[in-house]
Amino acid sequence: MIELRAVHKRHANGFEALRGVSLKVAKGDLVAVTGRSGAGKSTLLRLMAGIERATQGDVLVNGQNVGRLREAGLAALRRNLGLVFQDHKILFSRSVGENVALPLEIAGVPRSETASRVRAALDKVGLLDRERAAPVTLSGGEQQRLCIARAIVHRPAIVIADEPTGGLDAEYAAAIGGLFRSFNQVGVTIVVSTHNAQEMAALGCRVVTLDQGRLCP
Amino acid sequence: MNRWLRAHVVAARRALQRLRDDAWGTCLSVVVIAGAITLPLLLVSLVESARQAASRLATDPVANVYLKAGADEAAGRALEKLLRGQPGVATVRFVSREQALLDLRKVGHLSELLAALDTNPLPHALVLRLENREPSELAALKGFLASQPAVEDVSMDFEWAERIRRASVLLQSLAWAVSAALGVAVLFVIGNTTRLQILSQRDEIQVCRLIGASQAYVRRPLLYHGAIQGTLAGLLAGGITLAVMRSIAAEVRQLTASYGGFEMIQPDLPALIAVSALAGIMGWLGAWVSAARHLRATD
Ligand SMILES: Nc1ncnc2c1ncn2[C@@H]1O[C@H](COP(=O)(O)OP(=O)(O)OP(=O)(O)O)[C@@H](O)[C@H]1O
Ligand SMILES: [Mg+2]
Numbered sequence: 389m390i391e392l393r394a395v396h397k398r399h400a401n402g403f404e405a406l407r408g409v410s411l412k413v414a415k416g417d418l419v420a421v422t423g424r425s426g427a428g429k430s431t432l433l434r435l436m437a438g439i440e441r442a443t444q445g446d447v448l449v450n451g452q453n454v455g456r457l458r459e460a461g462l463a464a465l466r467r468n469l470g471l472v473f474q475d476h477k478i479l480f481s482r483s484v485g486e487n488v489a490l491p492l493e494i495a496g497v498p499r500s501e502t503a504s505r506v507r508a509a510l511d512k513v514g515l516l517d518r519e520r521a522a523p524v525t526l527s528g529g530e531q532q533r534l535c536i537a538r539a540i541v542h543r544p545a546i547v548i549a550d551e552p553t554g555g556l557d558a559e560y561a562a563a564i565g566g567l568f569r570s571f572n573q574v575g576v577t578i579v580v581s582t583h584n585a586q587e588m589a590a591l592g593c594r595v596v597t598l599d600q601g602r603l604c605p
Numbered sequence: 606m607n608r609w610l611r612a613h614v615v616a617a618r619r620a621l622q623r624l625r626d627d628a629w630g631t632c633l634s635v636v637v638i639a640g641a642i643t644l645p646l647l648l649v650s651l652v653e654s655a656r657q658a659a660s661r662l663a664t665d666p667v668a669n670v671y672l673k674a675g676a677d678e679a680a681g682r683a684l685e686k687l688l689r690g691q692p693g694v695a696t697v698r699f700v701s702r703e704q705a706l707l708d709l710r711k712v713g714h715l716s717e718l719l720a721a722l723d724t725n726p727l728p729h730a731l732v733l734r735l736e737n738r739e740p741s742e743l744a745a746l747k748g749f750l751a752s753q754p755a756v757e758d759v760s761m762d763f764e765w766a767e768r769i770r771r772a773s774v775l776l777q778s779l780a781w782a783v784s785a786a787l788g789v790a791v792l793f794v795i796g797n798t799t800r801l802q803i804l805s806q807r808d809e810i811q812v813c814r815l816i817g818a819s820q821a822y823v824r825r826p827l828l829y830h831g832a833i834q835g836t837l838a839g840l841l842a843g844g845i846t847l848a849v850m851r852s853i854a855a856e857v858r859q860l861t862a863s864y865g866g867f868e869m870i871q872p873d874l875p876a877l878i879a880v881s882a883l884a885g886i887m888g889w890l891g892a893w894v895s896a897a898r899h900l901r902a903t904d
Contacts, residue, residue, distance in 0.1 A: 439815065460819055467817030477812045493615065494818045496608045538816075 389415045389546065389577050390436055395445035397431050397601075405431040407601040408445070413579060415545075418572040420588035421581040423598035429581035430474055432598065433550050436579065437471055438462045449546070467495055470539035470576075472549035476531055478523045484534055485510070485519040491542040509541040513567065529560045536564065540571060547571065549580040558587070565591045612825065620829035623802065631834065634798050638838035639845065641791050642884055645784035646846040646872070651853075652780050654869045656773040660766075668750070668761045670731040676755040681729040684755055688733065693746055695734045702727045728757060740767070788887060791838075795831045795891030802827055803899045810900070824896045828889050835888020839881030846872055 390413040397406040405428045413419050421429050434440045435447050438454045447454040449465060457465060470491075479487055485506050492502045510516045513533035518526065526534060532552055539547055549568070553561035561584065569591050572578050582588055589595050597604040624631045670688075672681055678701060685699045700708075705727040710716050735746070743764060750759045803810065810823050854869035872880070 463814070463817050463819040463822075465817070466815070469817070471816055473815070477815060479809055479812055481809070490813065491816055494813060494816065494822060496612050496615075498611065 389413055389417070389450065390579065391446075391448040392432075392435070393446045393448070395432075395435060395442045395447060397428070397435060397440065398443045405601055406435070406442075409598075409601070409603050410445075411596065411603065413577060415577055416572070416575055418568065418578045418591070418593040419580070420585070420593050420595045421579065421598060422583065422585040422588070422595055423581075425583075427598040428601045429598055430550050433548050433579065433581055437469055437548055438465055467491070467542070468544055468546070470542070470544035470547035470549075472532075472535045472539045472547070472552045474550040474554065474581075476535050478531060478534060480523050482523075483519070484515060484521050484523055484526065487523060487534060488537045488541050490538060495542055497542075505541055506537075509537040512540070513537045529556050532556065532564065536567065540576075544576070546577045547579070549578070551581055551583070553582055553584065553587070561587055569593075612822070616825035617829045617833075619826040620833055623826070623830060624833060630798075634794060635834055635838045635841060638791050638794050638834065638884070638888075639841035641787040641794070642838060642842035642880065643845045645780055645787055646842055646880060647849060648776070648780040648783060650846060650850050650870055650872060652773050652776045655769060655776070657870060658769065660770075666735040668733040668735060668746075668759060670733060670750055670756055671758045671760075672729040672731075672755050673757040674728055676729060676757075678729060680755045681731065684753060685731055687753075688731065688750075691746070691749070693736050693742055695736045698732045700730045700732055702729050705730060740764075740771075791835070791884070791887050792891040792894065795834060795888045796895035798834065799827050799831055799892040799895035800899050802830060803896065820900065823900060824893070827896045828892045831888035831890075831892025831895075832885045833888070835891075836881050836885035838888075839884030840877075842884070843872060843877035843880050847877070 390411075392409050392411045395406055395409045396404065398404045409428075409432065411432075421432060423429050431440065435442055435454070436449060438447075438449075438457060441455050450468070452461070452465065454462070454465065479490070482490075488506045488509055489502050492505060497505070507516060507519065510519055513536050515526075515530060515533055515537060518530065523531060523534060532554075536549070536552055539549065547568070552568070553564050556564065565587060568578050568580060572593075578593075580588070585595050585597065670684075672684070681699050681701070685697050688694055688697045702725055706719070706725050709727070710719055735743070743761065747759050747761065750756055813823055850869055850871045854871060857869055
């Protein structure tokens with residue numbers, strides 16, 4: 389489903405964030421990418437979503453070579469992914485519900501259908517009662533759950549989540565971990581990055597660790 | 606509703622919402638664009654009216670040469686012979702004062718008046734048909750005719766029609782040039798509002814692109830934004846032109862009542878629809894060009 393082959397990523401300033409990473413994520417896997425700050429977790433996830441391009445090696449998603457996709461192909465690929473960004477990317481000019489509706493709007497889902505699917509997604513993350521609220525009125529953890537709702541509302545086959553539990557206390561983090569576990573149980577392939585390896589291992593997921601741009605054996 | 610149509614309805618709705626959210630800015634740019642459209646529209650209407658007026662004036666290239674009261678028929682015949690050889694003169698016909706009086710008597714309402722006269726007040730005359738309408742040559746010929754000792758007066762009525770015709774041709778090309786220039790100005794105004802839209806929605810555009818919005822998806826509301834402004838401006842410009850032409854037409858009708866009245870050309874409904882549609886297309890185009898240039902920067 390997702391495959392990285394000897395991937396290198398050198399940033400514009402010459403810094404090499406990934407140095408020969410090879411990784412296979414099969415359909416239905418739940419993979420946690422851990423590592424210290426600056427190890428290259430976000431870079432790895434951005435390569436998978438086609439937000440950045442590898443400078444060497446291939447990134448394959450659903451059999452497509454992401455590095456070779458053109459603008460329209462990349463957009464189509466991302467429409468089929470559920471993405472959670474480390475910096476959230478919430479639109480504060482829209483309500484919580486409107487933020488969650490965004491992927492459906494982009495996919496051209498009819499408005500009649502949108503409303504019920506947004507509510508279903510918000511229900512899953514426990515934010516149903518905040519649908520009309522402004523995102524600024526949400527706590528940090530609630531904002532993170534909003535991002536998860538937005539990532540799953542269009543029922544993607546793959547979810548790529550960059551530190552969805554970052555900055556949360558253990559209890560909240562466990563709740564969100566459980567959420568991913570339940571998505572995974574219905575067949576969604578999931579890649580999450582996290583600082584907290586134990587917590588993910590506890591959920592029974594496969595844990596891979598990055599260290600200075602290399603995968604630890 | 607199919608997908609394509611739904612995407613357009615969503616985009617149009619979003620554009621309308623943005624126009625409403627910034628009602629003041631929308632009004633301002635619509636008025637500016639309408640101004641740029643009104644000017645050439647008025648010019649074209651006026652030029653077309655002038656052309657129609659010119660076409661109703663005498664356009665026969667005929668000159669009437671009236672001899673002095675003292676000049677006799679022999680002098681007239683001699684002048685006739687002289688003018689036959691003159692370049693630019695196609696035919697010459699001598700009309701004696703007796704003949705002229707007979708002709709005049711045939712004009713019904715004048716016969717009573719003429720009957721009251723005991724002498725013939727008309728001079729001998731020559732009627733010239735000219736070959737050429739060049740103003741400079743006409744002036745030279747007129748000068749030559751007037752310099753003849755037996756000639757009292759020369760009239761070339763068609764000269765006026767010709768002058769108006771020439772002026773209107775000139776004005777017409779001017780109108781087209783002004784239209785083209787202001788068309789470009791409309792593109793720039795719309796292009797600039799589109800650029801501001803992109804700047805103010807930068808975050809939203811970026812997030813949409815990150816989660817899979819295509820270029821077309823992001824561009825579509827901007828295109829509607831431009832097209833709606835253009836169309837509104839076209840309607841406003843049409844309305845202003847119609848109002849101005851109406852008021853001018855009323856004045857002109859009063860002024861020319863004694864000459865049988867003269868109607869100004871006024872833009873009709875199809876013309877107004879065409880102008881609004883054209884302005885809408887310009888808006889769409891302006892937004893497109895601007896989006897193509899500025900969206901890349903947000904990627
Ligand atoms: N655009 C960039 N230009 C230059 N260097 C970059 C760029 N993006 C990331 N880096 C560098 O690449 C390395 C890996 O960054 P990355 O964001 O992948 O780390 P991370 O593992 O996600 O860290 P964190 O846990 O803090 O989020 C870091 O040292 C960072 O400074
Ligand atoms: Mg990171």
